[in-house]
Amino acid sequence: MVSRSCLIRWKTRHLGSSIHPAVSFSRSLFASSQVYQTSWVQAVSNAEKVVGFPTSFLSLRSVANDEISNIAVYLKKLIGTGHPLITTAKNLVYSNDKTHQTRGLLVLLMSKAAKRESGQDILPEQRTLAEITELVHTAHLIHTGVINLNTPNANLEMGNKMAVLCGDFFLAHSCVQLATLQNLKVVELIAQAISDYSTAEFIDIIASENDSALDRWSQQMTLRYGSLIAHACQSTLILGNNVELIESGKSFGLEIALAWQANIEIQSFKSNANRADHVLSKLFPETPFVDVVANFQAVRDRHVNAALKILTAFPQNDASLALGNIARALKY
Amino acid sequence: MTAFLASQRFAILFASHNRQLCRAYSGLQKCESLLFTSPPSLLFQHQIQTGVPNITNVATASANDKPDNDAMIRRDLASLYEDIRESLGKSQATLTPIAQYYFDGEGKAIRPMITMCLAKAINCHLNQISSEMIEKQKKVAQVVEMIHTASLVHDDVIDLAESRRNKSSANVVWGQKRSIVAGDFVVGRAIEICAAMQSDPVFELITKMVADLVNGELMQLDGSATENERFAHYLEKTFKKTASLIAYSCQSVSVLAGADSSLQNIAFQFGRQLGMAFQLVDDVLDFVATSAQLGKPAAADLRLGLATAPVLFAAHKFPELNPLIQRRFNQPGDVETAFYLVHRSDGLQRTKELASQYCDDAVTKLAHLSPSSYQQILYTLTHELLNRMK
Numbered sequence: 001m002v003s004r005s006c007l008i009r010w011k012t013r014h015l016g017s018s019i020h021p022a023v024s025f026s027r028s029l030f031a032s033s034q035v036y037q038t039s040w041v042q043a044v045s046n047a048e049k050v051v052g053f054p055t056s057f058l059s060l061r062s063v064a065n066d067e068i069s070n071i072a073v074y075l076k077k078l079i080g081t082g083h084p085l086i087t088t089a090k091n092l093v094y095s096n097d098k099t100h101q102t103r104g105l106l107v108l109l110m111s112k113a114a115k116r117e118s119g120q121d122i123l124p125e126q127r128t129l130a131e132i133t134e135l136v137h138t139a140h141l142i143h144t145g146v147i148n149l150n151t152p153n154a155n156l157e158m159g160n161k162m163a164v165l166c167g168d169f170f171l172a173h174s175c176v177q178l179a180t181l182q183n184l185k186v187v188e189l190i191a192q193a194i195s196d197y198s199t200a201e202f203i204d205i206i207a208s209e210n211d212s213a214l215d216r217w218s219q220q221m222t223l224r225y226g227s228l229i230a231h232a233c234q235s236t237l238i239l240g241n242n243v244e245l246i247e248s249g250k251s252f253g254l255e256i257a258l259a260w261q262a263n264i265e266i267q268s269f270k271s272n273a274n275r276a277d278h279v280l281s282k283l284f285p286e287t288p289f290v291d292v293v294a295n296f297q298a299v300r301d302r303h304v305n306a307a308l309k310i311l312t313a314f315p316q317n318d319a320s321l322a323l324g325n326i327a328r329a330l331k332y
Numbered sequence: 333m334t335a336f337l338a339s340q341r342f343a344i345l346f347a348s349h350n351r352q353l354c355r356a357y358s359g360l361q362k363c364e365s366l367l368f369t370s371p372p373s374l375l376f377q378h379q380i381q382t383g384v385p386n387i388t389n390v391a392t393a394s395a396n397d398k399p400d401n402d403a404m405i406r407r408d409l410a411s412l413y414e415d416i417r418e419s420l421g422k423s424q425a426t427l428t429p430i431a432q433y434y435f436d437g438e439g440k441a442i443r444p445m446i447t448m449c450l451a452k453a454i455n456c457h458l459n460q461i462s463s464e465m466i467e468k469q470k471k472v473a474q475v476v477e478m479i480h481t482a483s484l485v486h487d488d489v490i491d492l493a494e495s496r497r498n499k500s501s502a503n504v505v506w507g508q509k510r511s512i513v514a515g516d517f518v519v520g521r522a523i524e525i526c527a528a529m530q531s532d533p534v535f536e537l538i539t540k541m542v543a544d545l546v547n548g549e550l551m552q553l554d555g556s557a558t559e560n561e562r563f564a565h566y567l568e569k570t571f572k573k574t575a576s577l578i579a580y581s582c583q584s585v586s587v588l589a590g591a592d593s594s595l596q597n598i599a600f601q602f603g604r605q606l607g608m609a610f611q612l613v614d615d616v617l618d619f620v621a622t623s624a625q626l627g628k629p630a631a632a633d634l635r636l637g638l639a640t641a642p643v644l645f646a647a648h649k650f651p652e653l654n655p656l657i658q659r660r661f662n663q664p665g666d667v668e669t670a671f672y673l674v675h676r677s678d679g680l681q682r683t684k685e686l687a688s689q690y691c692d693d694a695v696t697k698l699a700h701l702s703p704s705s706y707q708q709i710l711y712t713l714t715h716e717l718l719n720r721m722k
Contacts, residue, residue: 074553143516146489148507160508161490165550167512168486171519172546175539179532187535188527195520201513202424 043329044102047322051108051122074162083159084145085166088138103137103229104130106256106326110233110249112319113311114242125181125239132190133232135174140197140228143167186238189231200224205282213283214299218258226257245314252310256327259303263330266296304330405445405709408470412444413437416474419521430514433502434481443480444473446578446606446713449706450599451585456704460589468529469585475538476581478522482515483545490549491636534584541580548572552638559654563644567608574614575607598697605694610717612687615640616680617720619671634667641686643670646679684718691718 078086107130111122146163149156171194178187200223207213233253237246269280270293284292307327314320413435420431451469455461487493488501489508495501503511519542526538548569557565571579582603586596618633619642633640637660639647647653650673656666674680691714698714701707 139516143512144509146509146512148509157492164486164490164512165546165553167516168546169550171516172539172543175523175542179536179539182532184527184530184532184535188524191520191523191527193520195517195524198513198517198520199424199427201510202427 039329039332040326043322043325044105047105047109047319047326050318050322051105051112074158078155078159078162081155081159083147083156083163085142085159085163088141088145089166101134103232104134106229106253106323107133107232107236109319109323109326110252111236111240113314113317113323114237114240114245114249115317115319116315118317123240125183126236128177128181129186129232129236129239132174132177133228135170135177136190136194136197136228139167139170139174140224142170144201181239183235183239186235189235190228193228193231196223196227197225205279217279217283221258221261222254225261226254229253229257248310248313252307252323255303255307255310256323259300259307259327259330262296262300262303266293266300269293269296301331304328402709405448408448409441409444410437412448412470412474412477413441415470416478419474419525420518423517427514427517430502430506430510431518433505434484434497435477439497441477442610442717443578443581444477446603446710447473447476447581447585449710449713450582450602451589453698453701453704453706453710454586454589454591454595454599456706457595457702458589458591465588468531468588471525471529472534472581472584472588475522475526476541476577478518478525479538479542479545480577482518482522483549485511485515485518487549491632493632529588531588533587537580537584537587541576544572544576544580548574548576559647562639562657563641566639566641566644570608570611571604574611575604578607578610579604595700598700602694602697605690605697606714606717609687609690609694609714612641612683612690613718613720615642616683616687619674619680631667631671634661634670637661641683642674642679644679645682646670646674646677649677649679688718691715 075086075089108122108127111126111130115121142163146160147156149160174190178190181187200220203216203220203223205213205216205220207216211219230250230253233249234246237243237249242249265278265280269275269278272278275281275289280292280296284295287295304327308324311320311324311327314323416435417432420435421428423431448470451466451472455466455469484496485502488496489503489512493501494504502514506514523538526535529535548571551565551569551572554565579600580603583596583600586599591599615633618630618640621630634643639657639660643653643657647657653670653673656663656670659666661667661670694714695711698707698710
């Protein structure tokens with residue numbers, strides 16, 4: 001059995017960044033979730049260099065106009081109220097662990113991975129599409145953060161108001177950006193993603209006679225996260241005229257989205273004190289903790305492997321390599 | 333000669349009840365309007381000579397044609413709502429009722445009505461009879477109605493509204509979160525339908541409309557305008573929130589019919605002026621109609637802190653309203669004081685006059701089109717809009 005530290009160093013050898021052996025050894029003593037974070041951070045950082053990704057891709061200031069600046073004033077009043085909008089807004093502005101704006105990064109990587117000649121660069125339309133992907137995802141996060149209020153509460157009502165307006169603003173802006181692409185097929189795909197993330201909220205993860213609870217989870221996650229990433233990958237290949245890779249791109253997007261979400265559930269399950277309410281407890285009821293983790297890791301790894309297999313259809317270049325690294329980083 | 337004319341009229345009546353002959357019907361209609369109504373050019377000359385088109389005159393001229401065309405429009409409207417419900421229906425069982433909630437055909441349907449009538453008027457003007465193009469124009473009406481309704485659902489959450497169209501608002505029935513997300517679903521489907529029209533210019537117009545809707549709502553948050561800027565700010569906000577829908581919708585159907593840029597502009601301006609008038613009358617009704625008539629509570633704008641045209645006009649006569657406007661009527665008694673002062677002032681009258689001016693301008697634009705029964709319907713509609721009570 002290869003020791004864990006050797007395994008880490010072997011897996012990360014082609015990331016190009018040098019990890020001091022002592023550091024990687026000591027890292028192996030920590031819980032594996034820390035290892036996951038490290039390899040994820042490295043994979044994403046490296047990938048960013050491949051596509052020339054700006055550090056703060058979508059800041060509120062970059063889409064700012066007079067009207068949206070009013071929102072900023074009201075947002076300040078929300079601090080301390082506990083409304084989900086504050087967390088979302090904070091994450092938009094301060095991102096330390098590279099888990100943000102990864103969707104835009106994936107779109108850019110997919111764009112570059114499909115280029116068969118080394119001289120070809122990512123098209124401006126593809127960069128716009130990456131921004132649109134982030135806008136739609138952000139609108140989704142913000143709108144699903146709206147709270148159901150049964151009793152009057154001035155602060156939370158204000159929070160809801162801001163959430164609705166902000167989300168609508170991002171959706172409207174993404175529509176305006178979509179019009180600049182002059183490609184109605186792409187518009188249709190992104191619009192489907194919007195309908196899909198909305199539909200996901202209405203799915204219950206309860207086993208029925210046709211579907212297991214796990215099937216329902218997959219359906220929900222496909223609609224909620226998979227659809228946007230898959231359609232964005234598909235769209236960027238349409239814009240790049242990489243016709244032969246369109247289906248592969250779509251499938252890759254879906255697999256990576258499911259693998260990513262599965263991993264998020266595993267990590268949060270491991271670190272969560274109150275496991276009874278966690279979705280994994282509901283997917284695998286009356287199962288010991290270790291078995292739940294193992295079961296879901298198997299689900300996750302199936303998706304990672306599927307994604308890696310699809311990647312073989314793409315040309316071998318920095319970008320497809322970076323996509324592979326990101327997929328593999330999820331296996332921790 | 334009369335036998336020939338009579339048989340023509342009979343043919344038209346027969347055709348109007350048979351869907352398959354509708355294409356021919358629209359062609360025959362053109363003949364009908366030329367043969368049976370007073371030469372339309374005289375109507376225009378009257379308007380141009382007096383300089384101020386009087387919508388009452390042109391509106392009442394259409395009384396004879398009303399029943400046939402009305403029936404056709406109503407059939408189109410009924411199928412529009414059926415089509416919308418169908419496009420929203422193929423989904424999760426818990427989502428469908430929320431998505432379809434306001435598409436029961438109980439609303440005023442004024443936007444689809446205006447869109448489709450203008451579409452047909454432009455089709456007559458340009459001699460366009462392609463049924464494929466007419467279907468796309470219907471889709472424009474569909475898309476605009478879906479986006480408008482989704483914005484209403486979102487507005488109700490923002491305004492904490494409890495009722496709309498004489499029933500509980502969606503957020504009361506299903507909670508805020510699901511309502512907002514259902515609204516997104518409707519928008520997503522609307523954009524899909526728009527993309528399927530295969531027209532880049534129309535899609536761009538629809539995106540401008542969506543952006544204006546949101547920016548208009550954001551403008552309402554802004555209370556920073558000075559007294560002098562307030563009216564201009566109010567007019568800009570009114571365009572974005574209300575008139576833009578009708579303006580871009582009218583322009584879109586003209587684009588589909590192959591209109592050149594000057595005709596597109598006429599369509600846009602017609603929709604815009606009509607939309608502005610519509611909102612101004614709405615703002616008056618908020619002070620005048622009872623909640624039973626409106627289907628929603630009255631004096632709603634004041635309670636939301638919004639200073640609409642009647643209030644802004646009243647502030648000229650009663651400057652003590654200015655601090656109340658500044659603080660968005662948030663002190664106890666502010667709403668009541670403002671309500672009382674508006675009624676005591678000439679604010680309502682001046683708002684109606686302004687709405688009337690917008691209507692007259694709309695009619696002037698409409699007069700550029702070739703005469704048709706649909707043009708007549710729009711004249712009547714404009715007149716009714718100005719005088720409505722809900």
